[in-house]
Amino acid sequence: MSQTPDLECREIVKKFDDFTAVDQVSFAVPQGTFFSILGPSGCGKTTLLRMIAGFQRPSGGDLLIKGRSVLEVPPNQRPVSMVFQHLALFPMMNIGANVGFGLRQRGVNKVDIKRQVERVLERVGLAGVAERPVSSLSGGQKQRVAIARCMVLEPDVLLLDEPLGALDLKLREHMKIELKQLQSEFNTTFVYITHDQSEALVMSDQIAVMNRGVFEQVGTARELYYQPRTAFVAGFVGEANRFAARIEGTEAGTLSMVTPEGRRLRGTDAEGGLGQGAEVSVFVRPEAVRLARQEQEVAALGNSGAGRVASILFNGANSQIILRDEVTGADLNVALPQTGEFRDLAQGDLIHFGWDPEQTRVYGRAGGAL
């Protein structure tokens, strides 16, 4: 791996009139990394990607590819290629002409183009389709042609703009794995933007979570999931139960809090520096909550209580139940363990629950909003 990162953004800013779409974003992507930018729609991730591709000009900051500033380089000369959201394959050309388009623009001779197109199509598993029209391909195959069309140019960075969005669920699951395999095979730096957290978690080496024009956190999938640094990341990546509470006191790194409904909670300070009396948001993942028929099984966990099953959301292995707390009436999402123990659980049953303060992450809440 080389020392200079393939792609580096330094305090990139993009302003539209008085709206700041991207605000002082800095990051570096080392060679061969699958880097994802994850965020809700309207967070500025598409603007950021279009600035990297060269379709939009940053209002400030610098953009470097392999250590060289590309701000003055027009999009048709940048060493980046982009896979568009709807792929943008040229319907007026056959597959071979589509893949060879970039090479033709570079003035490569016909024999070489033909050979390189064949080779790249073979690498994406579509050998011998060069003469066929684009419309003869399935969604997943089109996806691979779009990637081949970019990869044949050997770009330094491949940008992907939610390319799986248009596919159906089953194919999307399959393409996630395939994209990751293609990335490791070509060993090219991928910058992938998506609003689908599972796409980002499954494929990426590094993920940046973006919100309102800024990066909230950059890290591996594991870090984002287990150690979210901000309340936004905790709520956006994975599912979480969220409570509002006020800190009563601290003891040995564990915060004790009380919710407005009167439930006592114990959790870990995720931000650092939270003190007594602070208004906080408390996050607990549904799968961190343990269920039990007997109270003593969960009594030692630090947070425990009893609730009635309000509804069962059956979804195979991802089934959840919604518990209504007996004391406070608050709802709690709990992942249903698939060990068979709770298979006969029915609506209205009373059940005990509890979770570890270690798995309870607490964030400060400015201005009282959740």
Next chain:
Amino acid sequence: MTDRFKLAFYLLLAPLLLWLVLLILLPHLGMFVVSLREKVGIREYDTSFANYAVFFNEPLYWNTFARTAYMSIAATALTLLIGFPIAYYIAKLTRGRTKTTLFLMCLIPFWVSELVRTFGWMILLRETGIFSNLFQSLGLAVGPVEMLYNDAAIMTGLVYTSMLFMVVPLVTTLDSLDDSLIEAGYDLGASGFAILREIVIPHAMPGIVSGCIVVFMLSLGNYLTPILLGGKDSLWFTGLIYDQFITRFNWELGSAFGFLLLGLSSLIVFLGLKLSGQSLSKTMAQS
């Protein structure tokens, strides 16, 4: 199909059939029959190709015929050349209100009759017209300048008259071109010209062809514009047909000329379609 359904089908088809048969098929058949009559005496006719022979033996006729054809082709090409950037601008570079306004501005000249529009050009171009006076007052010309009654004036009139019929199909097809295709082209290293040649024009081809067919037909069959702007020397084939029918009462020769014009336009459209690799059904289905 039930009988009732059949009846409804034919009733719905009837207006179209009546229109086609009564207004197009029958007059043409009648004209064809007339064109094959040769007058040998008072109310005595023979069936022969004599009228067609007149056309081929008289250089003035077939020169006018050829001139009408290439002037129409030139007018079509010029309209395309001017109309394409306009259509591209309307379809791709404007949004919402501006787009509607620009589109409407192309349409507005067609709210007045062709005659009035052509007189408008005459007011601008004639010896005592606006341009002539303007040049004189600016000192660019000493005496009055006559800009009417030449080929350039005819061409201006033809292009002006047909612009809308080129712009509308072009805007429609260019509108349907996905912007991301153009961006993808840039992203893959293409220059603006390469994108125009490899992506925009192939996509717009059905619109270009249907626009060209309509403009060519309109120019070839135009009567008012060449006569008014070109004057006596306009030498437009429709003018000759008019002369035969109205001035000389020679319906036989006029019919033959009409048929030759029909053959010519069909032939040129056919050749144009072959050269551009388009088919009529494909073109008409898309625009």
